Amino acid sequence: MRWLFIEDSDSSELEVLLRKRSQDEEVLKLIRILEDFGDLKQDIIAIKSEDAIELLRLEELIAVDVEAGSLVLTSSKGRLVTKDRLYQFKERYLSENFVQVSKQTIINIHYLERMEASFSGNRLAYLSNGYKTSVSRRYLKALEKALGL
Secondary structure: OOOOOOOOOOOOOOOOOOOOOOOOHHHHHHHHHHHHHHHOOOOEEEEEOOOOEEEEEHHHEEEEEEEOOEEEEEEOOEEEEEOOOHHHHHHHHOOOOEEEEEOOEEEEHHHEEEEEEOHHHOEEEEEHHHOEEEEOHHHHHHHHHHOOO
């Protein structure tokens, strides 16, 4: 087997090209490996706060909020505060179970208990542990799609 890496400053997405005379079992096996690699997500993440590094299981994460320039992670075990950026955190760790519901909030839909109408077309989402947040009209369609509505 040979391989070649080509740096491409125009592309930010990983592209893999397989070349062989025929699509045999070796090629199919490599395709399965590549597909599995793309599906890999961390289930435990390390969160660096001012005085410690905490480990958190993603399945325990209820919501991620931006508050006063900090990122607040609300989990079933409590709250963690870090200096991460919301978009970076979302790209790095979150999967299809997490949906952005406003400019500053992402929720885990597994913890969503109900939604109610709020003012100006927004919704109020109620999650486990007494957590509630506003769902803006801009993000409502993505949330409904994630819920299968």
